[in-house]
Amino acid sequence: MGSINNEDFYLLQRGDFESKRLNLQHFIWRSSLNFLLHPSIPLTSPSLRIADLATGSGFWLTDLARTLPPTAYLHGYDISTSQFPAQCLLPANITLQQQDLLSPFPTSVLGSYDVLHLRALSFAFGKNDWERCLQNAIKLLKPNGYIQWDEPQLSLTLPFGISSPKSPTFHMAIVRALLFSISQKMDRQISHGPTLTHLFSTYLQATSSTIHRNDANASPLLLQNINENALAAVKGVFYRALEIGGGTIEGLGGEDEAESLLAGIMVEMAGEKAWWTQEMYVVVGRNVVCATPEA
Numbered sequence: 001m002g003s004i005n006n007e008d009f010y011l012l013q014r015g016d017f018e019s020k021r022l023n024l025q026h027f028i029w030r031s032s033l034n035f036l037l038h039p040s041i042p043l044t045s046p047s048l049r050i051a052d053l054a055t056g057s058g059f060w061l062t063d064l065a066r067t068l069p070p071t072a073y074l075h076g077y078d079i080s081t082s083q084f085p086a087q088c089l090l091p092a093n094i095t096l097q098q099q100d101l102l103s104p105f106p107t108s109v110l111g112s113y114d115v116l117h118l119r120a121l122s123f124a125f126g127k128n129d130w131e132r133c134l135q136n137a138i139k140l141l142k143p144n145g146y147i148q149w150d151e152p153q154l155s156l157t158l159p160f161g162i163s164s165p166k167s168p169t170f171h172m173a174i175v176r177a178l179l180f181s182i183s184q185k186m187d188r189q190i191s192h193g194p195t196l197t198h199l200f201s202t203y204l205q206a207t208s209s210t211i212h213r214n215d216a217n218a219s220p221l222l223l224q225n226i227n228e229n230a231l232a233a234v235k236g237v238f239y240r241a242l243e244i245g246g247g248t249i250e251g252l253g254g255e256d257e258a259e260s261l262l263a264g265i266m267v268e269m270a271g272e273k274a275w276w277t278q279e280m281y282v283v284v285g286r287n288v289v290c291a292t293p294e295a
């Protein structure tokens, strides 16, 4: 495999279906976190400038806009504009713009934001991209500005083991193994919460890191939505990997095989024999700048 172009190797699709999946995922995460921005981040200034980096369908910003005065300036950036809603569907104080987070931003926006938010870059970033992105993002912050990065750590609990085709979680086990091998081969990272915590403490001050857990103890309705949403993401990854691989990839012969694995999982999920566990890492950091004493 040659050099990786980040737009080409994004491991999810970008159609309408994926936008709807992202929007549902937003509601799931908001209902488990109970906040969009961590309560430690002050939002009282009427002229706040907030940017959402890798904004996707812009849904997080749209939801945030409902909680802020219309004088707040909200800006979304993404490497692709294909999931941006039409400008007429957005509140007047939101603008969305194309920008690769791994390339320099225009100088006009450097040092201009009070708060930056990032979420769900797993499947988008390779091993070294997380640090590069954070270094780039910090340049956008005003002195004493805040960054919040939310990253889910998705894992699949398989209480029945993986070996036998008779196991009630046989399809789940195959899919989990495939998901890991695909993302490893394409240098995309499935989960990166712990590394973010380390990076924030390296580059920022006043950092905090919390982990919010959704597991089998979550409400059955929430759990059902988490499972279905996770499955839709997995389907997107398989289809995207097949697209990149020209129709087949190692361990997956094509779309028919993907469909049959996913149908097998639906049956296993209905039997409640396996479930996705989702830990959400919420890492907050502040670009603290100490005032220099007057001479």
Ligand SMILES: C[S@@+](CC[C@H](N)C(=O)[O-])C[C@H]1O[C@@H](n2cnc3c(N)ncnc32)[C@H](O)[C@@H]1O
Binding pocket: 006, 007, 010, 012, 022, 023, 026, 053, 054, 055, 056, 057, 059, 060, 077, 078, 079, 080, 083, 099, 100, 101, 102, 118, 119, 120, 121, 124, 125
């Ligand atoms: C899983 S989506 C998450 C979207 C949004 N943050 C959310 O939580 O709903 C990941 C987004 O990252 C964007 N992305 C991937 N690589 C990027 C890059 N290098 N620069 C900017 N955006 C990128 C993708 O286009 C996609 O919209």
